[in-house]
Amino acid sequence: MTSGVPIAAARGLCSCHVCQLVSRRAPGAQVAHCPRCGARLHFRRPGSVQRCWALVIASYILYIPANVLIMMETGSLISYRKDTIVSGVVHLWKTGSWMIAVIVFIASVAIPLLKLFSLTLLLISVQRRSTWNPRQRTRLYRLVEAVGRWSMLDIYVVTLLAALVQLGSMATVKAGPASVAFGAVVVLTMFATMEFEPRLIWDPVQKEEFHD
């Protein structure tokens, strides 16, 4: 059933994940190491779908407190506010800082959701051994990989504001419990993205399956 497309794993060749050296792997050997850099060789990263699912589900669960709980408390002599992520964006929009509102919305709402939904879609399609549009799905994975880090934005903003305004006596800014949950979502989705194996998208195309 092999098509004419040359696939490294189908020819017993293994690409090192550290140095990208392509080397031949003995078929019987249990454990193989890269002859150049000594890294452990795998045709496909073992258990990547299961681990990626675990990280994505954990992120979905933590995404709830990240949005329901308080992200930032701001107090001054005349006003006192408690903001969640979304209400913070709305407040920014209403007070006229619409540029900042858009940036924070993209980084804290759009990107985490994009990451979670994309990874879910990729995992389901890989598990169903779908052959639907592999090129587009690989591009989606690369997009998720590239933009993931930007959701850390809100964490940095909260850190800087909470640290700086604490020093001034007239006002206070405090980081709320949602910041911990949100930080965990960012870190877990980044690990999930690293754990996902994009080559699994392509294996059903040539009707093959490789392990380890």
Place this chain on the structure above:
Amino acid sequence: MPDRTAQLIACHDCDLLQRDIQLNPGCYASCPRCGAVLYRNATDSVDRTLAYTLAAAMVFLGANVFPVFSIEVQGDRSAITLFEAVLSLWDQDMKTISLLVFFTAMIAPAVELLSFTCLLLPLKLGKVPPSYPLFMRVLQFIEPWCMVEVLMLGVLVSLVKLTNNFRVIPGMALWSFAVLTLLLAAAAASFNARDVWAQLDAKWQGQGEP
């Protein structure tokens, strides 16, 4: 059987096996099946990366020593450096967030710059860098966690938020972070792992070892 695998490259996104070709300066090779960038042309990659890294290291010092910005409340001025912000969050019992910021904004860039230097400086001087597989792995691991550009945007957003209520004076570190963002991006873009491995291979063979 002669080993011809050295000229082969397998796409890291779809495992398509391809033969390595010579590229013109400024060009890159991409996978015909999934479109991933396989490798770039490596004109002066070691020299350039090393130059950007050493410049970035100096700016990184400035970014951590000087205050990011200061606010003035009724003539009372308070300023913080990045590390003071991390410490202040630790004291406010947000230890996880404090550690996360400390790791992604200070440790990760420092490790990245240090690894680049330990790897490329000996290579530039014509020696084999000690324990280079370790540094190559560290570089690969640390790269996604080095978030100086995100921090830069975070600094700008908090600056705008603060100007609503306070008089804000941008500090030296703000400019340092802006320059550091550019230099780190330039170093990462000119670094070519494939070329470094090829040079290391040549050095090993030159020393007459396996």
